[in-house]
Amino acid sequence: MSEHPFPEPSPQFPEHSPQFPEPVEGPEASTSSANLPQFPEPSPQFPEPVEGPAIKVTGLTKTFGTFAAVDGIDFEVPRGQIFGFLGPNGSGKTTTIRMLTGTLRPKSGLAEVLGTDVVRHPERVQRRIGYMSQKFSLFEDMTVDENLKFYAGVYDLPAEKFAQQRDYVLRMADLVGREDELTRNLSVGWRQRLALGAATIHEPELLFLDEPTSGVDPVARRQFWDLLYELAGRGVTLFVTTHYMDEAAHCNQLAFIYRGRIIAEGSPTELRTKYMDQRIFDITVSSADLALDYLVSTEGVDEAYLSGASLHAATAAHSPLSADDLRQRLIGAGFADAVVLEVEPTIEDVFVNLVSRQR
Amino acid sequence: MSGKRIRLLIWKEFTQLKRDPMLVRLLLLMPVIQLVMFGYVVAADIRHLSTAVVDLDHSVASRALTDQFASSGYFTINARPTSEDDLRPLLDRGQIQVAVVIPAGTQDHLDRGETAQIGIIVDGSDSQVSAVGSGYASQIISRYNRQVMTDAGVSVAAPGVDAQIRVMFNPTLDPINTMIPGLIAAIMMISLMAIMSQAVVKERESGTLEQMFVTPIRASEYLIGKLTPYAGLATLQMLIVAAVGILWFRVPFNGQLGVVLVGLALFMLTCIGLGLLVSLVSHTRQQAQQAMMFIMLPTMVLSGFIFPIASMPPLIQPLTNLIPLTFALEVLRGAFVKGSGFAALAPQLLILAGFAAVIFTASIIATRRRIAE
Secondary structure, three states: OOOOOOOOOOOOOOOOOOOOOOOOOOHHHHOHHHHOOOOOOOOOOOOOOOOOOOEEEEEEEEEEOOEEEEEEEEEEEOOOOEEEEEOOOOOOHHHHHHHHOOOOOOOEEEEEEOOEEOOOOHHHHHOOEEEEOOOOOOOOOOEHHHHHHHHHHHOOOOHHHHHHHHHHHHHHOOOOOOOOOEHHHOOHHHHHHHHHHHHOOOOOOEEEEEOOOOOOOHHHHHHHHHHHHHHHHOOOEEEEEEOOHHHHOOOOEEEEEEOOEEEEEEOHHHHHHHOOOEEEEEEEOOOHHHHHHHHHOOOOEEEEEEEOOEEEEEEEOOOOOOHHHHHHHHHHOOOOOOEEEEEOOOHHHHHHHHHHHHO | OOHHHHHHHHHHHHHHHHOOHHHHHHHHHHHHHHHHHHHHHHOOOOOOEEEEEEEOOOOHHHHHHHHHHHHOOOEEEEEOOOOHHHHHHHHHOOOOOEEEEEOOOHHHHHHOOOOOOOEEEEOOOOHHHHHHHHHHHHHHHHHHHHHHHHHOOOOOOOOOOOOOOOOOOOOOOOOHHHHHHHHHHHHHHHHHHHHHHHHHHHHHHHOHHHHHOOOOOOHHHHHHHHHHHHHHHHHHHHHHHHHHHHHOOOOOOOOOHHHHHHHHHHHHHHHHHHHHHHHHHOOOHHHHHHHHHHHHHHHHHHOOOOOOHHHOOOOOHHHHHHOHHHHHHHHHHHHHHHOOOHHHHHHHHHHHHHHHHHHHHHHHHHHHHHHOO
């Protein structure tokens, strides 16, 4: 597997543009196929990026009755990037994806996908994009092979191309030898990778992923993100929605959507610095529930919430409160084992901060 | 529209059906079971009503009357209580459905040339039994009267009306002859509506519907790919019903095949439309099931499939015009039993065409819109 099996770029896609260099492969990436059979060499050529942003959205609005699910959003997704679209459930993420994939008509606004007006010409765009939902949308009463055959047929792949793609997907999803298994019998991680394979069997230039990791265990999530990096490395633009804030750090660009409006956007670093006007304290304590109640009502603490296994307390940037002050107060309140550390804000902290400012 | 993608969708549908052999078996067995049910059980003519005779007269006349009942074939005498008071428990326990009470002195009344009173008691808790039972009983008594009068030398040719009933089109009055054509339409409706709406809802539940509409598959291709296999299955079911009906139950087919095919095709479009509409209002398969029941119950009751429309209350009768099956039944029964042609069935066929146009078109438009959301 050391040799690239399909070296020629496919003729229908334009030449590699210079601003997007070859996929950067670290030392472990170049040997990945040897170590991890589920991540084989990227065999088929995915489309090369062309000029212009992958997605350009202006004033996009969708209302259901009087409820504005998406309320005049603007954003741009450069080619070849992993764009994270974050927001709590019901904030308008899926509605936005549906408009961008041409399955839902916006009330107003422009949505240009791969240079084409997707509202007017969804059929011109749909051939060039892929979509994977949190349901992994496979036909559960069909086999692995039949699912791939179906999606390849939908995109009218020539037999030879399908053979290559099938081979690639089976290795990527670690399903070699299980081609005749019904997909309902596969466990979640495998189903998820097969769904990714089915969604990219036609080598889309742009892939939409709607909460692709929901309900998947942390190990499988990690592996899945490796696959997404690999796709991005080949120039595929990824538009990912998630409400896992830790996944946000994997993205090149982020946009926060809340109640149908984009309330912040930028790179993860930008978001952490530009939008953050709070200091964050990480508190480890045995009786977290009680400590949380205490912190919420503590003078000088703007916000307190669970973050992973610990608590986070946010204070104003100019607050005189120090980690030690906070610890003393906690101990005084009966939380003798409290450990307080001032930490760099995570994406989640930024998000909590932004949302509380909206209220 | 791409023929290739439609073929692919049909292949997908058959592949999925193949994984559910139970469903296919049920679909092919269902018509046969329904035929047996309707052919032998539900529509069977009322005969051998369990009857009690209370003979308090013990005379020639009372025995002759009892014999008339016993030999009619409609009544089976299972009990001969000695007093009228014993009838109530028998009726209560359901051991008898009809009782004949011949009071003491009947023979004497007749001998004196007077009218004798005979009591007929019918269990009214089953309206059909009571109607048929009392009807047969009065026939038997009037026949007995004629005989008594003849024996007494009274001229039977006295002025009066004597009805000679001639049943046209279905001379044996065999209910199976009208049941089979009805069953063909009913089975088509059940299959197409139930199975198809289930299949669409299943696809929405699993997210594959959403997935497919991000691909180049168009709504029209999806619909054709979905409908074709199920229309094929429904056709197979109808053929089974028609074959079993004609070959096993010896239902005569007097009509034109063309009339039947046109009627069924129009009705099929209506059923497909209803199935799609059910799938649109249902988010889960259970809901689709409930919605189906909601449509099927009034359809079965009001269409004339089981109960004749003519015997429904006048206020209810106009409602039967809202049920597409009503007209499909009229077309099929007309064609099978009476041999009616296009001219005679034109009104029904036009109404079916109207149903098909409105319901099918509405469902396609609504589905396309809904698929997009």
